[in-house]
Each structure stands twice: as C-alpha cells, then as structure tokens.
Amino acid sequence: DTEVTQTPKHLVMGMTNKKSLKCEQHMGHRAMYWYKQKAKKPPELMFVYSYEKLSINESVPSRFSPECPNSSLLNLHLHALQPEDSALYLCASSRGEGRTNSPLHFGNGTRLTVT
Amino acid sequence: SQQGEEDPQALSIQEGENATMNCSYKTSINNLQWYRQNSGRGLVHLILIRSNEREKHSGRLRVTLDTSKKSSSLLITASRAADTASYFCATGNAGNMLTFGGGTRLMVKP
Numbered sequence: 001d002t003e004v005t006q007t008p009k010h011l012v013m014g015m016t017n018k019k020s021l022k023c024e025q026h027m028g029h030r031a032m033y034w035y036k037q038k039a040k041k042p043p044e045l046m047f048v049y050s051y052e053k054l055s056i057n058e059s060v061p062s063r064f065s066p067e068c069p070n071s072s073l074l075n076l077h078l079h080a081l082q083p084e085d086s087a088l089y090l091c092a093s094s095r096g097e098g099r100t101n102s103p104l105h106f107g108n109g110t111r112l113t114v115t
Numbered sequence: 116s117q118q119g120e121e122d123p124q125a126l127s128i129q130e131g132e133n134a135t136m137n138c139s140y141k142t143s144i145n146n147l148q149w150y151r152q153n154s155g156r157g158l159v160h161l162i163l164i165r166s167n168e169r170e171k172h173s174g175r176l177r178v179t180l181d182t183s184k185k186s187s188s189l190l191i192t193a194s195r196a197a198d199t200a201s202y203f204c205a206t207g208n209a210g211n212m213l214t215f216g217g218g219t220r221l222m223v224k225p
Contacts, residue, residue: 004157042203042215043158056212090157101145101207106157 003027006091006107014115015081021110023074023091031097032074033104034066035090043090049074050097081114088112119204119216127222134191136219138204139184145207147180147187152201152218161189161202194223 004025013019023032031050035043048056049068057066063085065077074091088109096102122137138147146165150158164171164180164187171178177190191198201220205213 006157040218040220042218045212048212088155092157098212099210101148101213103148103160103163104150104158104205104213105160108157109155111155 004091004093004105004107006089006110008110009108010111010113012113012115013078013081015083017081018077018079020078021076021089021091021112023076023107024072025091025093025105026072027093027095027105028071029093029095029105030071031094031102032068033092033094033098034064034074034076035092035106037088037090037109047076048098056098078112081112083114086112086114119206119214121202121204121216121219123219124217125220125222127224128194130194130196130223130225132194132223134194134198134221134223136189136202136204136221138187138189138206138216140187140204140206140216141185142206143208144182145209147178148205148207148213149176149178149187149189150203150205150215152203154200158203191221194221196223196225199223 034046037043047066067075090109091107092104094102148163149161152158175192180187201218203218204216207213
C-alpha cells in the first residue's frame with residue numbers, strides 16, 4: 001500500500017466537463033508533484049509544489065489547473081480536456097524540495113479517460 | 116528532455132534467473148535512483164545511489180554506477196514472478212528535477 005492516496009482511481013469525462021483529481025499525503029513531505037504517464041512511457045512532470053507554493057510548471061496547458069490547499073493536499077482541476085489527455089495521472093511527494101532529488105513517493109494514480 | 120535511456124526495453128526470464136537492466140545518461144548527476152512500477156499502479160522507489168558510490172545492495176537488488184561511462188545497472192538476483200514490472204531509472208543533478216528513463220519491462224515466468 002502507498003502512503004500517498006489518490007482519488008478517484010478511475011475517471012471518465014467528456015470534453016466539456018469539469019472534474020478534479022485529489023491527492024493526500026501525511027508523511028510531512030513539503031514537496032508534492034503531478035506527473036502524467038502514457039502507456040509504456042515514463043512519467044512526465046507537470047507541476048511541482050514546494051512548501052505549498054507552485055515552484056515548477058512544465059509548460060502545461062491551462063486546461064490543467066493545480067491547487068495546493070495545504071501541505072497535505074494537492075488537487076488537479078480539469079476543464080475542457082482533449083482525448084489525447086487520457087492517461088494515468090500520478091501524484092508524488094518527497095521530503096526535500098524537488099531539486100534536491102529526494103526519493104519520490106507515488107500514489108497509485110488516477111486513470112483518466114476523456115471521451 | 117529524457118536523460119536516462121534504458122536497455123533492454125523488454126526482458127523475459129524464467130523464475131530463479133537473474134535479471135540485469137542498464138541505464139545510460141548524458142550529463143553529470145547527484146544521484147541515480149531506480150523505481151519499480153507494477154501494471155497500472157504508481158512507482159515505488161527501490162534504491163538510490165549517489166555519484167560518489169560505485170555499488171549498493173538492498174536485499175536481492177544490486178545497483179552499480181559508473182560515472183566515467185555515465186551508466187548504471189540494476190541486477191535482480193533469483194527473480195520471482197512477483198518481480199514482473201516495469202523498472203525505471205531516474206537521474207538527478209543539482210538544481211534540476213529528477214528525469215526518468217524510458218524503462219525496462221521485465222517479465223518473470225513461473
């Protein structure tokens with residue numbers, strides 16, 4: 001079992017829908033991440049929050065909007081997605097800030113399908 | 116950009132055999148990490164080796180690092196069916212985020 005919890009596990013949404021992915025960790029980690037992973041590919045970094053502030057945005061389209069309400073929670077708000085956005089979305093956390101290269105703790109992801 | 120490249124892309128072995136996966140990278144690193152991913156699940160951190168270390172062990176895992184060749188290997192000894200997964204290397208250097216390699220898909224047949 002993972003110490004990073006993601007909900008929902010599966011999500012199917014239309015291109016006009018608005019939905020949110022949620023992530024929670026209680027390890028006291030100060031950095032949290034969103035990754036996108038397509039089948040048979042490595043995870044691709046989307047966003048990094050460090051001490052609840054957005055520190056990295058890897059040129060992600062604005063239809064993805066991250067939010068960090070507190071040090072334990074991370075959300076990803078989705079709006080007007082495209083079918084090519086279908087993927088596994090992974091949340092991760094680490095003890096150190098992202099650039100310190102601390103080991104990442106991943107959740108089990110949300111499998112998103114955009115129809 | 117993807118720094119780590121893994122070899123082979125896919126590996127199929129019998130239970131009890133050893134599995135070796137290789138990772139090559141392009142720039143200097145602080146550390147190199149290996150992760151395992153079971154199908155449809157999140158990645159699990161296996162082991163971290165620092166740039167000043169040459170070899171590290173954890174249970175049935177043995178990781179080597181050759182900074183002169185910019186390469187690392189992950190050896191899983193006495194493999195089990197439960198080791199079936201994708202394995203990713205990830206490299207980190209000062210001031211930059213971890214970068215994942217393309218991964219090796221390992222199948223261990225019972």
